[in-house]
Amino acid sequence: MRIARWTHGDTHGEGFVIEDAVVPFPEGATVRGVLAAGLAAAADLHGRADPADGVLLTEVTLLAPLVPAAVRDFAVFEEHVEGMSADANGDPQVGEAWYESPTFYFTNPHQIFGTGQTITPPATERLDFELEVAVVVGGVDGRPGTDLGVDEAAEHVFGYLIMNDWSARDIQAAEMRGHLGPAKGKDFATSLGPWIVTADEMAPFLDDEGFLAVRAEVYVNDELIGADLVSNMAWTFPELLVYSSRASRVVPGDVLGSGTVGNGGCLGELWGKAGGELVPPPLQEGDVVRMAVERLGELTGTVGASRAPHPLPPARSRPAPRARRRQD
Numbered sequence: 001m002r003i004a005r006w007t008h009g010d011t012h013g014e015g016f017v018i019e020d021a022v023v024p025f026p027e028g029a030t031v032r033g034v035l036a037a038g039l040a041a042a043a044d045l046h047g048r049a050d051p052a053d054g055v056l057l058t059e060v061t062l063l064a065p066l067v068p069a070a071v072r073d074f075a076v077f078e079e080h081v082e083g084m085s086a087d088a089n090g091d092p093q094v095g096e097a098w099y100e101s102p103t104f105y106f107t108n109p110h111q112i113f114g115t116g117q118t119i120t121p122p123a124t125e126r127l128d129f130e131l132e133v134a135v136v137v138g139g140v141d142g143r144p145g146t147d148l149g150v151d152e153a154a155e156h157v158f159g160y161l162i163m164n165d166w167s168a169r170d171i172q173a174a175e176m177r178g179h180l181g182p183a184k185g186k187d188f189a190t191s192l193g194p195w196i197v198t199a200d201e202m203a204p205f206l207d208d209e210g211f212l213a214v215r216a217e218v219y220v221n222d223e224l225i226g227a228d229l230v231s232n233m234a235w236t237f238p239e240l241l242v243y244s245s246r247a248s249r250v251v252p253g254d255v256l257g258s259g260t261v262g263n264g265g266c267l268g269e270l271w272g273k274a275g276g277e278l279v280p281p282p283l284q285e286g287d288v289v290r291m292a293v294e295r296l297g298e299l300t301g302t303v304g305a306s307r308a309p310h311p312l313p314p315a316r317s318r319p320a321p322r323a324r325r326r327q328d
Contacts, residue, residue, distance in 0.1 A: 001016060001042060001043065001046050001159075001197075001198040001200075001201065002016060002017035002018075002195045002196065002197055002198075002201075003015070003016060003017070003031060003034065003042070003065055003159070003195055003196040003198070004016070004017050004022055004062055004063075004065050004194070004195040004196075005031060005062070005063040005064065005065050005066070005114075006022050006060040006061060006062050006063055007060065007061045007063065008022075008055055008059065008060045008061075013055075013060070014029075014030050014031050015049065016046055016049050017057070017195050018049065018051050018054060019051075020056060020057055020058075021051065021054030021055055021056050021057060022054060022055055022057060022060055023049045023050065023051055023053055023054040024049075024053055025045060025049065026045060026048045026049055026050070029045060031065065031066050031067075031196075032066070032067070032252075032253060035066065035136065035137070035138050035139065035158055035252040035253050036138075036139045036252040036253075037139060038138050038139045038140055038141070038158070038252075039138060039158060039198060039199065039200065042138075042158075042198065043200075061114075061116070062114050062115050062116065062193060062194050062195070063114040064112045064113060064114040064191070064192045064193055065114070065161060065192065065193055065194070065195045065196045066136060066192070066196065066253060066255075067109075067112070067253070068109045068112060068192075068253055068254065068255040069109070069251050069252070069253035069254050070106065070109055070251075070253075070254050070255070071106065071107045071108070071109050071112075071190060071254075071255045071257070072104045072105070072106060072107075072240075072244055072254070072255070072256045072257065073104055073105055073106075073107050073132070073163075073165055073256075073257040073259060074102050074103065074104040074235075074240055074256065074257060074258060074259040075098075075102075075103060075104070075259040075260070076102050076233045076234045076235050076240070076258060076259050077228070077232055077233060077234070077258070077259055077260060077261050077262045077265070078094065078098075078232075078234055078262070079228070079232065079262025079263060079269070080259065080260040080261065080262045080265055080266070080269050081094050081098055082094055082262075082269075082272075082273075083262075083268065083269030083270065083271075083272040083273045084268055084269055084272055085272070086272035086273055086275070088275055088276060089275055090272065090273050090274060090275040099234075101243060102234070102235045102239065102240055102243050104240075104243075104244070104256075104257075104259075105181075105182055105183075107165065107186055107187060107190055108186075108187035108188075108190070111187060111188055111189050111190060112190055112191075112192055113189055113190070113191045113192070113301065114191070114192065114193045114194070115191065115193040115194040115298070115299045115300050115301070116300050116301075116302075117191065117301060117302075118301070118302045118303070118304040119166055119188070119189040119191070119301055119302070119303060119304060120188070120189070120304045120305065120306070120307055121166065121168060121188055121189070121303065121304070121306045121307075122168055122171060122184070122188055122306060122307060122309065123306050123307065123308050123309060124168035124169075124170055124171055124282075124306065125170050125282065126168065126169035126170040126268075126278070126282045127166070127167075127168055127169075127282050127283040127284075127303065127306075128166070128167040128168075128169050128266050128267045128268050128282065128283065129164055129165075129166060129167070129218065129220075129266055129267070129283065129289045129291075129301075130163075130164060130165035130166070130167055130259075130260040130265065130266045131162075131164065131216055131217075131218040131226060131228075131260060131261050131265040131266065131291050132162070132163040132164070132165060132257045132258045132259060132260055132261065132265075133160055133161075133162060133163065133212065133214075133216060133230050133257075133258045133261075133293060133296065134160065134161055134162075134163040134192070134255050134256055134257040134258060135157050135158075135159070135160055135237045135240070135241070135255070135256050136157075136158045136159050136160070136161065136196050136253070136254070136255055137156050137157070137158060137241070137250050137251065137252055137253065137254040137255075137256070138156060138157070138158025138159070138252050139156075139252045140152075140155045140156055144249060145241070145245050145249055145250035145251060145254075146245055146248065146249045147245055147246060147247065148241055148242050148245040148250075149242065150236075150238050150239060150242055151238075153238040153239070153241035153242045153245070154210075154238040154241075156241055156250065157199045157237055157238060157241070158196070158198065158199060158252070159196040159197050159198040159199055159201075159202075160196070160197050160199070160202055160212070160296060161192055161193060161194075161195065161196050161197065161255075161296060161299075162192070162193060162194070162216075162291050162293050162296050162297065162298075162299040163190065163191070163192055163255070163257045163258075163299075164190065164191040164192075164289065164291060164299060164301055165186060165190055165257060165260070166186070166188065166189040166190065166191070166301070167182070167185055167186050167266070167268070168184075168185045168186070168188070169185065169267075169268050169271075169282075170185075171184055171185035172184075172185025172186065173185075189301075191299055191301045192255065192299075193297075193299045194297045194298060194299055195297065197295060197296050197297075201295065202214075202295060205294070205295065207231055209236070210236040210237075210238065211230070211231035211232075211233055211236055212230045212231060212233075212236075212237065213229055213230070213231040214229070214230050214231075214293055214294035214295060214296070215227060215228070215229055215230075215293070215294050216228055216229070216230055216261050216265070216291070216292070216293045216294075217291070217292045217293075218264070218265060218289065218290070218291050218292075219289070219290040219291075219292075220280070220283070220287055220288070220289055220290075221287055221288055222288075222290070225264050225267070225270075225280060226261070226262075226263050226264020226265045226266070226269075226270075227263060227264065228261035228262045228263045228264075228265055229261075230258065230261060230293070232261065232262055233258055237256070237258070240256050240258075241256065244256060267280055267282065267283070283303050284303065285303050285304065285305055285306070286302070286303060287302070287303045288300060288301070288302050288303075289301050289302075289303070
């Protein structure tokens with residue numbers, strides 16, 4: 001099954017993609033409700049959808065296929081981390097801590113874009129893309145997604161989609177020198193889509209260890225920049241759910257990104273391997289980024305004009321002795 005959201009004229013639709021058309025959910029169901037109900041309920045709903053109610057994909061504008069409850073983004077491709085950690089000679093400097101657990105950061109669920117949309121970056125000299133595959137969490141018999149084991153976590157994988165974690169690398173680098181982030185270097189845009197492909201459709205592509213063996217490619221203005229197998233991840237998607245739910249909770253509608261694939265899944269990796277040389281160049285206004293993943297479709301995004309920030313002063317210095325009480 002493929003699940004999408006769209007606009008058609010002045011109307012908003014949510015439902016299935018069946019062949020070359022979008023078909024509304026029966027009975028006014030929504031993506032949010034379908035994710036909460038789980039895969040079995042979605043299959044039942046799909047059996048009752050009427051293709052006669054469909055509208056051709058060429059006649060609608062696709063939106064991001066869900067409004068995420070939360071977005072966690074991991075970094076579990078060693079080749080990507082090698083490039084991003086490279087020194088001035090292009091030699092990788094992957095720390096031992098990376099191998100101990102699948103680390104992630106939370107990104108902004110309020111700046112989600114669908115395929116074909118234009119993104120408005122901050123003022124940046126090093127705009128980048130990140131080619132990722134993400135899982136969407138679904139409900140399982142109302143069970144809480146807390147402290148999941150691997151088998152339980154696999155049941156919570158509702159489906160997959162393509163994810164582009166747009167990144168302003170200069171802003172990211174500056175904030176991470178303060179031992180926080182990434183945050184402002186990334187929270188301006190995340191593209192998701194073009195639709196959710198349910199886990200049952202992707203099961204034939206899981207290898208013996210549970211890794212998703214599909215090829216992912218990224219193009220800038222139709223020039224191939226990078227390509228990798230998603231199965232080069234260091235942890236499986238259910239293992240990412242296990243870590244996310246440890247002493248915490250995942251809920252239907254959560255999105256978990258794989259992190260950037262290797263072999264040119266982002267420009268930053270290639271810059272690192274080149275010793276800091278900006279080849280290929282950073283993204284510019286008007287560039288079109290197209291990501292293609294087997295069975296998941298294509299996700300595109302266009303770079304729009306950047307926005308200038310309102311200025312802020314530097315930190316106020318408070319030299320010792322610092323005030324501890326208000327002066328009346």
